[in-house]
Amino acid sequence: MSTKKTHYPEIPRKNLGPGWWLANRHYTVYMIRELTSFFVTAFSLIYIYQVYRLASNPGTYSQYLDTVRSPAMISFSIVALGFTLFHSVTWFYLIGKIQPIKIGRKKTSPLLALGINTVFLVIISFAVLQLFIVGK
Amino acid sequence: METDTATIRVARYRPEKSEKPYFQEYKVPYRKDTVVLDALNQVKAEQDGTLAYRWSCRMGVCGSCGANVNGVPKLTCATFLHEFKGKSLTIEPLANFPVIKDLVVNIDDFMEKLLKVKPWIIRDKQSPPEEGEYKQSGKELDRYAQFSSCINCLLCYAACPIYGLNEDFLGPAATALAYRYIADSRDQGKKARFPIVHDLEGVWECTLIGECSVVCPKGVDPMLAIQKTKILGAMEAPKTMLSPETLKAILPRGGE
Ligand code: FES
Numbered sequence: 327m328s329t330k331k332t333h334y335p336e337i338p339r340k341n342l343g344p345g346w347w348l349a350n351r352h353y354t355v356y357m358i359r360e361l362t363s364f365f366v367t368a369f370s371l372i373y374i375y376q377v378y379r380l381a382s383n384p385g386t387y388s389q390y391l392d393t394v395r396s397p398a399m400i401s402f403s404i405v406a407l408g409f410t411l412f413h414s415v416t417w418f419y420l421i422g423k424i425q426p427i428k429i430g431r432k433k434t435s436p437l438l439a440l441g442i443n444t445v446f447l448v449i450i451s452f453a454v455l456q457l458f459i460v461g462k
Numbered sequence: 463m464e465t466d467t468a469t470i471r472v473a474r475y476r477p478e479k480s481e482k483p484y485f486q487e488y489k490v491p492y493r494k495d496t497v498v499l500d501a502l503n504q505v506k507a508e509q510d511g512t513l514a515y516r517w518s519c520r521m522g523v524c525g526s527c528g529a530n531v532n533g534v535p536k537l538t539c540a541t542f543l544h545e546f547k548g549k550s551l552t553i554e555p556l557a558n559f560p561v562i563k564d565l566v567v568n569i570d571d572f573m574e575k576l577l578k579v580k581p582w583i584i585r586d587k588q589s590p591p592e593e594g595e596y597k598q599s600g601k602e603l604d605r606y607a608q609f610s611s612c613i614n615c616l617l618c619y620a621a622c623p624i625y626g627l628n629e630d631f632l633g634p635a636a637t638a639l640a641y642r643y644i645a646d647s648r649d650q651g652k653k654a655r656f657p658i659v660h661d662l663e664g665v666w667e668c669t670l671i672g673e674c675s676v677v678c679p680k681g682v683d684p685m686l687a688i689q690k691t692k693i694l695g696a697m698e699a700p701k702t703m704l705s706p707e708t709l710k711a712i713l714p715r716g717g718e
Binding site: 332334341356360423 | 478483559563568627672685
């Protein structure tokens with residue numbers, strides 16, 4: 327007697343569609359974190375370009391001031407600042423997740439890394455500001 | 463104990479009857495200690511014997527009862543019904559895998575990846591049993607202990623969008639297990655495993671979404687294992703780049 331096995335088709339694996347990152351809050355936060363890199367890069371590039379122009383032609387300083395004071399540039403800077411802060415905070419937190427430090431038997435919480443890095447960020451930003459003010 | 467009734471919506475796929483998957487609703491009695499798996503068992507025993515799903519231990523050890531519960535990968539034996547009181551409850555097969563029947567998915571892809579990372583201790587030379595066991599300190603054990611708790615339930619693969627987008631990605635559990643051995647002081651298999659974990663579809667595909675670690679029911683942190691593997695690989699890079707094998711492969715070879 328022969329027994330014949332029937333093989334039925336499987337439902338093939340579904341590849342994720344373009345809207346996958348809206349499926350849950352963690353994915354969305356991740357996507358925003360990735361998107362913030364665009365603003366960080368754009369702001370840095372614009373800034374480097376402006377410094378480069380100023381350095382090669384100091385006479386353009388008043389022109390430079392006009393550009394940075396324009397409403398478009400101010401709005402862009404505010405948006406870029408918001409995204410850069412979000413970018414820094416999420417990465418500071420991730421540093422703590424990836425490299426927790428062991429103190430005794432306990433591992434440090436990622437929040438500690440976030441806290442310490444934020445303090446450093448404030449100190450360094452303050453120092454840089456001082457440098458500019460003193461340099462003036 | 464007080465009994466309530468819940469309606470569960472279960473994804474069905476019965477290729478012998480119909481090509482199209484569909485949802486079926488069941489009313490199940492539940493108490494405070496009823497888990498989703500109990501509900502499925504109740505349905506199978508009392509209402510509909512055709513329902514197919516996997517389970518074995520009923521206590522979060524065997525890793526076979528995973529399903530997407532309201533879109534989130536969970537062990538059905540560790541998910542209580544009362545948590546969904548007043549909400550709808552939809553049970554679907556684990557995402558990112560082909561479906562064989564109802565809640566049963568095909569996990570061949572993972573089984574291949576698991577074998578690929580050689581999840582066992584590799585020694586250059588086995589020492590004879592008379593020489594005794596390979597000793598390990600508590601500190602050395604700590605380095606990999608959490609990663610050895612993986613039960614291969616594959617919730618992490620169902621939660622990982624990178625795997626969802628690219629089936630070839632080695633993925634969270636396989637890397638966590640690879641790292642479990644790489645970090646084991648008794649193991650000498652780094653050379654054999656590095657080409658696999660640092661392959662183009664290996665750890666470098668991971669972009670730190672971290673959902674694998676969120677859904678893991680055993681407290682394993684696969685995202686951490688992946689990043690640690692990246693760090694080890696980056697530290698090895700200069701050595702491998704300057705190794706005679708690499709140099710031989712990339713330098714022009716005279717008249718050849
Ligand atoms: S039945 Fe074993 S883990 Fe759920």
